[in-house]
Amino acid sequence: MADIDLDLDSATAWLAPDELRSARERLPILYVDVVPVRADERGQIESVGILLRATTDGQITRELVSGRVLYHERIRDALMRNLEKDLGALALPEIPPSPVPFTVAEYFPTPGVTPFHDPRQHAVSLAFIVPVRGECEPQQDTLDLTWLTPEDALADGVLADMDRGHGVLLRQALSHLGYAL
Amino acid sequence: MADIDLDLDSATAWLAPDELRSARERLPILYVDVVPVRADERGQIESVGILLRATTDGQITRELVSGRVLYHERIRDALMRNLEKDLGALALPEIPPSPVPFTVAEYFPTPGVTPFHDPRQHAVSLAFIVPVRGECEPQQDTLDLTWLTPEDALADGVLADMDRGHGVLLRQALSHLGYAL
Amino acid sequence: MADIDLDLDSATAWLAPDELRSARERLPILYVDVVPVRADERGQIESVGILLRATTDGQITRELVSGRVLYHERIRDALMRNLEKDLGALALPEIPPSPVPFTVAEYFPTPGVTPFHDPRQHAVSLAFIVPVRGECEPQQDTLDLTWLTPEDALADGVLADMDRGHGVLLRQALSHLGYAL
Amino acid sequence: MADIDLDLDSATAWLAPDELRSARERLPILYVDVVPVRADERGQIESVGILLRATTDGQITRELVSGRVLYHERIRDALMRNLEKDLGALALPEIPPSPVPFTVAEYFPTPGVTPFHDPRQHAVSLAFIVPVRGECEPQQDTLDLTWLTPEDALADGVLADMDRGHGVLLRQALSHLGYAL
Numbered sequence: 116m117a118d119i120d121l122d123l124d125s126a127t128a129w130l131a132p133d134e135l136r137s138a139r140e141r142l143p144i145l146y147v148d149v150v151p152v153r154a155d156e157r158g159q160i161e162s163v164g165i166l167l168r169a170t171t172d173g174q175i176t177r178e179l180v181s182g183r184v185l186y187h188e189r190i191r192d193a194l195m196r197n198l199e200k201d202l203g204a205l206a207l208p209e210i211p212p213s214p215v216p217f218t219v220a221e222y223f224p225t226p227g228v229t230p231f232h233d234p235r236q237h238a239v240s241l242a243f244i245v246p247v248r249g250e251c252e253p254q255q256d257t258l259d260l261t262w263l264t265p266e267d268a269l270a271d272g273v274l275a276d277m278d279r280g281h282g283v284l285l286r287q288a289l290s291h292l293g294y295a296l
Numbered sequence: 297m298a299d300i301d302l303d304l305d306s307a308t309a310w311l312a313p314d315e316l317r318s319a320r321e322r323l324p325i326l327y328v329d330v331v332p333v334r335a336d337e338r339g340q341i342e343s344v345g346i347l348l349r350a351t352t353d354g355q356i357t358r359e360l361v362s363g364r365v366l367y368h369e370r371i372r373d374a375l376m377r378n379l380e381k382d383l384g385a386l387a388l389p390e391i392p393p394s395p396v397p398f399t400v401a402e403y404f405p406t407p408g409v410t411p412f413h414d415p416r417q418h419a420v421s422l423a424f425i426v427p428v429r430g431e432c433e434p435q436q437d438t439l440d441l442t443w444l445t446p447e448d449a450l451a452d453g454v455l456a457d458m459d460r461g462h463g464v465l466l467r468q469a470l471s472h473l474g475y476a477l
Numbered sequence: 478m479a480d481i482d483l484d485l486d487s488a489t490a491w492l493a494p495d496e497l498r499s500a501r502e503r504l505p506i507l508y509v510d511v512v513p514v515r516a517d518e519r520g521q522i523e524s525v526g527i528l529l530r531a532t533t534d535g536q537i538t539r540e541l542v543s544g545r546v547l548y549h550e551r552i553r554d555a556l557m558r559n560l561e562k563d564l565g566a567l568a569l570p571e572i573p574p575s576p577v578p579f580t581v582a583e584y585f586p587t588p589g590v591t592p593f594h595d596p597r598q599h600a601v602s603l604a605f606i607v608p609v610r611g612e613c614e615p616q617q618d619t620l621d622l623t624w625l626t627p628e629d630a631l632a633d634g635v636l637a638d639m640d641r642g643h644g645v646l647l648r649q650a651l652s653h654l655g656y657a658l
Numbered sequence: 659m660a661d662i663d664l665d666l667d668s669a670t671a672w673l674a675p676d677e678l679r680s681a682r683e684r685l686p687i688l689y690v691d692v693v694p695v696r697a698d699e700r701g702q703i704e705s706v707g708i709l710l711r712a713t714t715d716g717q718i719t720r721e722l723v724s725g726r727v728l729y730h731e732r733i734r735d736a737l738m739r740n741l742e743k744d745l746g747a748l749a750l751p752e753i754p755p756s757p758v759p760f761t762v763a764e765y766f767p768t769p770g771v772t773p774f775h776d777p778r779q780h781a782v783s784l785a786f787i788v789p790v791r792g793e794c795e796p797q798q799d800t801l802d803l804t805w806l807t808p809e810d811a812l813a814d815g816v817l818a819d820m821d822r823g824h825g826v827l828l829r830q831a832l833s834h835l836g837y838a839l
Binding site (some may be wrong): 496499500502503504505506507546547548549550551552576577578579580581583585586587590591599601603 | 681684
Binding site (some may be wrong): 218229230280283286287290291293294295296 | 580591649655
C-alpha cells in the first residue's frame with residue numbers, strides 16, 4: 116500500500132460551490148466524524164473534546180470534529196486533515212490503525228429517518244474515537260474547545276444542544292467504550 | 297427511526313449518465329460490498345457465494361455483490377436492494393442489525409494506493425458478510441452464482457481473477473470469520 | 478476447522494459445585510451474554526427479548542440470556558446452548574458468523590469497578606446480539622419472556638431493575654445498533 | 659468506573675501450580691493476545707513486533723505478546739502487564755480505549771478444532787492490535803524482539819513456525835488492518 120503523492124488542491128479534488136451543491140442533491144456525501152479523547156496510559160478515557168463553534172447565522176453550537184472525505188483521499192488522511200483543521204497542528208492524534216469505524220452515522224436531510232440530521236445533504240459518516248496527546252488549539256471558525264469527563268459529558272442537558280445529532284454520536288461513542296448510559 | 301417512504305426512482309435519486317460521470321471525477325462514491333454466505337444453525341460458514349459476471353467488454357469476471365448507495369437511501373436498504381439485484385427476490389438475506397461493516401474498502405482509480413482498484417472512480421465501500429437462507433437466482437447480467445466452501449475459496453488461484461480486488465476482500469472476510477489464511 | 482464431537486457431560490467439562498466455587502475465587506470465568514432480538518427483513522430491530530426470572534432467594538429479576546462457556550466448548554456452541562436453555566429448542570437463533578462480540582462486559586465481585594457486578598465471581602463476558610426467528614418458550618427457572626420495542630426498552634425505569642448491570646448491557650447493545658440513548 | 663487498588667500478588671490472584679493445572683483441565687482460561695505495531699502519524703503500520711522465545715524444552719519459537727488475565731484484573735490492565743512483561747517498562751503502548759478485540763482466538767488442547775492450539779489448556783483469548791511508541795527491551799525468557807514490515811511478515815515461511823497458531827493470528831491482524839493476504 117504505497118503512498119501516492121496527492122495534490123488535493125488540484126481541480127478534481129475540490130468542487131466549485133455550485134457543483135458541490137448539485138452533488139449534495141444527488142448523492143450521499145462521505146464524511147468522517149471524530150470523537151477526540153484524552154486517555155491515560157492504560158487507555159482509560161479521562162475526557163472527551165467538544166468544539167464550540169459559531170454557525171454562519173451567528174448561533175453557537177457544540178460539535179464533534181467532522182468533515183468531508185475528498186476525492187482521492189484516504190480515510191486516514193481525511194481524519195488527520197480534519198483533526199488538524201479543528202484542533203491545530205500540534206494535537207498529535209493517534210489515528211487508529213484499523214479502517215473499521217465504531218459506528219456509521221447516516222445523516223438525512225429529512226429529520227427523523229435516523230437520529231442524525233443534516234439539512235444540507237444526505238451524508239454518511241464513518242465515526243472514529245481518536246486519542247490525542249498534544250496541545251489542542253481551536254482553529255478557524257472554532258471559538259473554543261472544551262474537555263469534559265465522561266461523567267460530565269453524559270450529564271443531562273450537556274449534549275442536548277449539539278448539532279446534527281452529534282450528542283447522540285458522542286453518547287454512542289461512550290457506550291462503545293464501556294460506559295453506562 | 298421511522299421509515300420514510302422513498303421514491304428511489306425520483307429525479308434526485310438517480311443521476312443522468314453524464315452527471316454520474318462528472319461526480320465520479322470529483323467525489324468519493326459510497327458503495328456497499330457484500331460477501332453472501334451459507335451458514336449452519338450454529339453460524340458456522342458452509343459456503344461463500346461468488347458471482348460470475350460478463351463485463352461490458354465481453355470478459356468473464358468473478359465478483360462479490362456490490363453496488364452504489366443511492367441518495368436518501370439507508371445503508372440497510374442499499375444492502376437489500378443490491379442483494380436482490382444480484383441474487384433475486386427469494387434469497388432471504390439476513391441483513392445484519394448493526395451498521396458497522398467488517399471492513400471499509402477504499403477503491404482508488406490509481407492502482408496500488410490500496411489493494412482495491414476501480415478505474416472508473418474513487419469508491420469507498422462498507423463491506424458486510426450476509427447469510428442468505430433462501431433460493432438464489434442469478435439476475436440480469438450475472439451469468440452464474442457459485443457457492444464454494446471456505447477451503448475451496450481460499451485455494452490458490454480461485455480468487456486471483458476476481459475483479460477490483462474482490463478476492464482480497466473475500467479473504468479479509470474469511471479472516472474476520474476466524475479462518476486461517 | 479473440523480467439528481470435533483464433544484461430550485460436554487464428561488467429567489472434565491463439568492465442575493463439582495465446590496470446585497466451581499473454588500475456581501470462582503481464583504480465576505476470571507468466561508461467559509457469553511446474549512441480547513435476543515426480533516428483526517424485520519432489512520435487519521431493523523422490532524423488539525428485544527428480556528427474561529423474567531425467579532432468583533434463588535425468591536425475587537423476580539429481569540435478565541438477558543447469559544451463561545458460562547464450558548471446557549472444550551466453542552463460543553458459538555455456548556451461544557446456542559444458552560439460548561436453547563432460556564428460549565427453548567424452537568427459537569431458531571441466527572448465531573452471528575463472526576466471533577467478534579459487540580462488547581466485552583467485565584463483571585467484578587466488587588461493585589463499582591465497572592458498570593457490571595456479579596457477587597459470585599469475576600466473570601468476563603463476550604456479548605452478542607442474536608436475531609431469533611422461531612417460537613420462544615421460557616424454560617426451566619425462567620418465568621416469562623417479554624419482547625419490548627427498542628423505544629419501550631429505553632423508557633425510564635424499565636431497565637433499571639435488571640440484574641448484574643444487564644440494563645446497561647442492553648442499552649449498549651441498542652446504542653451499537655444505532656439507537657439514540 | 660473508579661479504579662480499585664488491586665493487590666495482584668494476593669492469595670486469590672495467583673493460583674498454586676497444581677491448582678492452575680487442575681483449573682486448566684476444567685475451565686476455559688481467559689487470555690489476551692497482542693500484536694504490537696509501530697505506526698506512523700497517520701496510523702499506517704510500519705512494522706509488527708514478534709518475540710523470539712526459548713521454550714522450556716530448549717526450542718526457539720516466534721510468538722506474539724500473550725498472557726493470562728488474572729483474577730480481579732481489568733482487561734486493559736492485563737494488556738498493560740503482559741506488554742510490560744514482554745517489551746519492558748519503556749515501550750509506551752497505546753492501549754486501545756475500546757474493550758472490543760479485533761478477534762477472539764479459541765485455543766483448544768485438541769488440534770484441529772480451530773486454527774489455534776494449546777496443548778496445556780482450553781484458552782480463549784481476546785486479541786488486540788496495540789501501537790507502541792517507546793523503546794522495547796526483551797524481558798525475562800524472551801531472547802529477542804524482531805520488527806518486520808507487514809510485507810516481510812506476510813512473506814512465505816516467516817509466520818509458519820509461530821507457536822500455537824500465532825502466525826494465523828498475526829495474519830488475521832494484518833487482514834483486519836486492510837492488508838492483502
